[in-house]
Amino acid sequence: MRYMLLIYRDEKVYEQLSVPERGKIFQEAFDYSEARRPSGFYQGGEPLEPTGTASTVRMRNGEALMTDGPFAETKEQLAGYTIVEARDLDEVLAFATRHPLVKAGLSIEVRPIRVGPPQ
Amino acid sequence: MGIEEIFRADYGRILATLIRLLGDIDVAEETLQEAFAAALEQWPAAGIPANPVSWLVSTGRHKAIDRLRRRAWLEEKQDEIARHIELSTPRLADDEETPVPEDRLRLIFTCCHPALATEAQVALTLRTLGGLSTEEIARAFLVPAPTMAQRLVRAKAKIRTARIPYEVPPMEALAERLEAAMVVVYLVFNEGYTASFGARLVRNELCEQAIRLGRMLVELLPIHAEPKGLLALMLLHDSRRETRLDASGDLVLLEDQDRTRWDRAQIDEGAALVEAALSEGGRPPGPYALQAAIAALHAQAATAAATDWQQIAALYGVLARVHPTPVVELNRAVAVAMSSGLERGLALLDTLDGDGGLAGYHLLSAARAELLRRLGRHAEAVESYRQALALVSNEAERRHLEKRLREVTS
Numbered sequence: 310m311r312y313m314l315l316i317y318r319d320e321k322v323y324e325q326l327s328v329p330e331r332g333k334i335f336q337e338a339f340d341y342s343e344a345r346r347p348s349g350f351y352q353g354g355e356p357l358e359p360t361g362t363a364s365t366v367r368m369r370n371g372e373a374l375m376t377d378g379p380f381a382e383t384k385e386q387l388a389g390y391t392i393v394e395a396r397d398l399d400e401v402l403a404f405a406t407r408h409p410l411v412k413a414g415l416s417i418e419v420r421p422i423r424v425g426p427p428q
Numbered sequence: 429m430g431i432e433e434i435f436r437a438d439y440g441r442i443l444a445t446l447i448r449l450l451g452d453i454d455v456a457e458e459t460l461q462e463a464f465a466a467a468l469e470q471w472p473a474a475g476i477p478a479n480p481v482s483w484l485v486s487t488g489r490h491k492a493i494d495r496l497r498r499r500a501w502l503e504e505k506q507d508e509i510a511r512h513i514e515l516s517t518p519r520l521a522d523d524e525e526t527p528v529p530e531d532r533l534r535l536i537f538t539c540c541h542p543a544l545a546t547e548a549q550v551a552l553t554l555r556t557l558g559g560l561s562t563e564e565i566a567r568a569f570l571v572p573a574p575t576m577a578q579r580l581v582r583a584k585a586k587i588r589t590a591r592i593p594y595e596v597p598p599m600e601a602l603a604e605r606l607e608a609a610m611v612v613v614y615l616v617f618n619e620g621y622t623a624s625f626g627a628r629l630v631r632n633e634l635c636e637q638a639i640r641l642g643r644m645l646v647e648l649l650p651i652h653a654e655p656k657g658l659l660a661l662m663l664l665h666d667s668r669r670e671t672r673l674d675a676s677g678d679l680v681l682l683e684d685q686d687r688t689r690w691d692r693a694q695i696d697e698g699a700a701l702v703e704a705a706l707s708e709g710g711r712p713p714g715p716y717a718l719q720a721a722i723a724a725l726h727a728q729a730a731t732a733a734a735t736d737w738q739q740i741a742a743l744y745g746v747l748a749r750v751h752p753t754p755v756v757e758l759n760r761a762v763a764v765a766m767s768s769g770l771e772r773g774l775a776l777l778d779t780l781d782g783d784g785g786l787a788g789y790h791l792l793s794a795a796r797a798e799l800l801r802r803l804g805r806h807a808e809a810v811e812s813y814r815q816a817l818a819l820v821s822n823e824a825e826r827r828h829l830e831k832r833l834r835e836v837t838s
Contacts, residue, residue, distance in 0.1 A: 310591055398591050398592050421591065
């Protein structure tokens with residue numbers, strides 16, 4: 310079964326970090342995930358540019374309206390995602406709990422990826 | 429044993445086995461209802477089978493297979509046909525239908541999975557292992573029945589969709605997950621014991637359910653000490669249930685309770701469990717065992733005056749190290765006051781007050797007021813009783829504080 314790990318961070322905190330600090334966090338996360346690729350658990354993932362680069366499209370008065378910024382203003386912002394293939398939620402939670410990004414203060418939301426048509 | 433008794437006593441056991449066989453809580457619940465309905469229909473004429481639990485599991489499983497077969501043919505659902513074939517294959521030998529103790533362990537660990545909200549954990553545990561109806565759980569927690577039903581539906585959907593495993597956690601995770609399960613059991617007990625609202629009968633039912641779950645954990649995890657501590661703690665508290673309120677529903681303090689009406693059998697069982705929990709060597713005793721040891725000292729004192737406060741204060745000292753919370757410190761201060769002098773206890777309370785961890789907690793003010801009253805410092809006691817009254821929410825406790833306040837002002 311596949312799960313998506315949605316990685317959230319407080320961008321204000323992230324902005325305070327130096328480039329080498331950001332690089333170190335990213336490298337640790339990269340290594341951590343890649344180590345689980347050969348077994349088929351880690352299926353891929355990517356970081357996202359900050360929400361300052363986001364554009365949102367929604368319907369307003371029957372017209373598609375584009376706005377600058379993320380879908381919603383939140384305390385923590387989506388920073389990236391990871392896809393894993395696991396036998397159950399516990400396997401994913403164990404992976405997330407020891408994730409270097411969690412240790413670095415980021416949050417990970419785990420969601421099952423739906424298979425087939427909506428129920 | 430009649431059908432009703434079997435339903436009450438073995439509901440959790442049968443359901444847990446059906447969940448293992450059928451792979452889904454909802455399907456297992458529905459088929460178990462059908463199996464009980466079949467029993468009500470057939471047993472009065474045919475007699476109760478030699479092994480009623482196995483009969484119900486087997487009947488439930490066959491009903492589930494019939495249902496899946498019907499539905500699969502009607503809707504030609506590929507995955508359900510696959511599931512049906514899986515269920516019907518001879519691979520599933522008959523002895524797999526025999527309930528095994530791990531079934532109920534799997535179920536409690538699934539219900540108390542940390543990925544579910546605590547209130548959902550409590551509701552699911554009572555529904556599945558306790559066999560309480562949604563309406564009964566809703567009544568016990570003063571929640572409208574549809575809200576409780578919704579809570580259960582959501583929790584079960586999450587277990588299914590996010591695939592929360594139906595298994596006993598592996599060794600490295602077991603201690604932490606057991607801790608979570610014990611929190612749920614003790615929460616159920618306290619909800620029943622604190623009787624702060626709602627009908628008495630419903631609340632007693634919660635205490636009984638919690639004790640049954642505690643027994644189950646002791647029975648299924650015999651090498652673990654803390655379930656014994658938890659069961660002992662609940663039994664020792666419950667032994668005093670009948671004497672905690674007087675005829676008019678007013679609170680009776682421990683020292684004023686009629687000790688002859690305490691439940692001896694529960695006290696003896698609790699004390700033996702405390703001993704077992706504490707003697708399991710190699711590790712420091714856990715918080716439940718320590719609290720139970722304290723409760724045992726209270727329960728075994730022939731009179732309030734004979735209470736071994738010295739020992740109780742020492743145990744609170746140990747508890748404060750393994751489980752450092754302001755409430756434990758508050759209790760330690762009271763034990764010190766009773767064993768080494770009211771002034772010393774009062775000094776500890778003042779330190780605690782300064783720390784601010786119990787700001788807004790009525791029992792800190794109430795304890796302070798009580799010590800001041802015993803010291804004859806009535807003016808200060810009045811002030812503390814008023815502070816406690818401003819914070820208290822339980823009606824019986826409020827009446828008790830008001831009574832004390834009247835005593836010191838007159």
